[in-house]
Amino acid sequence: MPETTTTISRPSPYVEAFGKALTQQVGKQIETPVATGAFAPTVAGIDPFTQQAQQQVAKAAGLGALTYDPTGAVSGVAAGTGIGAYEPYLETAATYAGPTGYQEFMSPYQQQVIDTTLSQFDKQAAIQRRQISDAALQQGAYGGARQGVAQSEYQAASDMNRAGILANLYQQGFGQAQAGAGQAFGQQMGLAQQVPQMMGQQAGQLGALGQQGLAYRQAIADASAQKEKLAAYEPYQRLGFAQEVLGGIQGGGYGTRFQEAPTQSPLQQALGAGLMGAGILGALRR
Numbered sequence: 001m002p003e004t005t006t007t008i009s010r011p012s013p014y015v016e017a018f019g020k021a022l023t024q025q026v027g028k029q030i031e032t033p034v035a036t037g038a039f040a041p042t043v044a045g046i047d048p049f050t051q052q053a054q055q056q057v058a059k060a061a062g063l064g065a066l067t068y069d070p071t072g073a074v075s076g077v078a079a080g081t082g083i084g085a086y087e088p089y090l091e092t093a094a095t096y097a098g099p100t101g102y103q104e105f106m107s108p109y110q111q112q113v114i115d116t117t118l119s120q121f122d123k124q125a126a127i128q129r130r131q132i133s134d135a136a137l138q139q140g141a142y143g144g145a146r147q148g149v150a151q152s153e154y155q156a157a158s159d160m161n162r163a164g165i166l167a168n169l170y171q172q173g174f175g176q177a178q179a180g181a182g183q184a185f186g187q188q189m190g191l192a193q194q195v196p197q198m199m200g201q202q203a204g205q206l207g208a209l210g211q212q213g214l215a216y217r218q219a220i221a222d223a224s225a226q227k228e229k230l231a232a233y234e235p236y237q238r239l240g241f242a243q244e245v246l247g248g249i250q251g252g253g254y255g256t257r258f259q260e261a262p263t264q265s266p267l268q269q270a271l272g273a274g275l276m277g278a279g280i281l282g283a284l285r286r
Contacts, residue, residue, distance in 0.1 A: 022243065034233070035232060038225075039229035040225070042221045043218070044221050046073070049210035050211070051066070053207040054074065054203075060199045061084055063078075065077075084196070086193070093185045102180070102181045104177075105179075107173055121162055121165060128158070132154060
């Protein structure tokens with residue numbers, strides 16, 4: 001039967017002690033739970049600029065101030081005016097378009113202009129009347145019917161001209177006031193369109209700043225969580241490194257190896273014994 005040779009290969013005492021200590025350390029580490037709460041995903045709170053943008057939008061819609069809960073979400077709206085940012089301008093524009101809207105733009109000096117103009121007219125009319133009287137006097141018809149007719153005709157024409165001048169002055173003042181009211185109406189309508197747009201642009205700019213701030217704070221939160229995660233798993237990384245080192249030192253492990261050696265035939269045994277005996281006799285003869 002073939003003979004079996006058993007070879008037991010064991011590491012050096014140092015390596016064996018190192019492996020035993022490593023196994024114990026791994027057992028202890030496995031029993032220690034990882035504090036995952038330290039690096040759990042977190043969400044950065046709402047940025048103040050974003051809240052300002054929200055307040056701006058609420059104001060433009062005629063709402064009151066917004067309130068927030070601890071997470072930064074909108075939790076309530078205070079009572080507002082109920083009037084959008086554009087409505088006051090529309091209301092003002094409506095007053096300018098009304099039947100009395102022009103009055104605000106009437107010149108405060110119009111009456112002075114009228115009085116001065118009519119005073120000059122009246123002076124010229126008085127001169128004309130004196131000229132009629134002087135002509136009648138020179139013709140020897142002063143106080144006569146012809147003088148009376150001439151003066152009556154002139155007075156009628158003068159009064160008509162005076163009324164026309166007065167009407168034109170009023171019409172000019174009214175026309176200028178109407179033009180001023182129309183210009184103001186256009187301005188208010190323009191503001192009714194521009195103000196909400198401007199507020200919307202400001203809200204958009206504030207919102208963009210808020211997004212930038214949120215992204216920055218979220219990046220900080222993520223980096224902090226990653227740092228905590230690395231710190232929590234660092235012991236496991238060290239144990240893994242130590243295990244790799246131990247495996248490299250062992251070079252494939254250690255244990256028990258079995259080796260079979262072939263058994264000699266009877267002829268080989270006899271020849272071997274003969275050769276051994278011949279060798280012994282030769283030695284004795286010498």
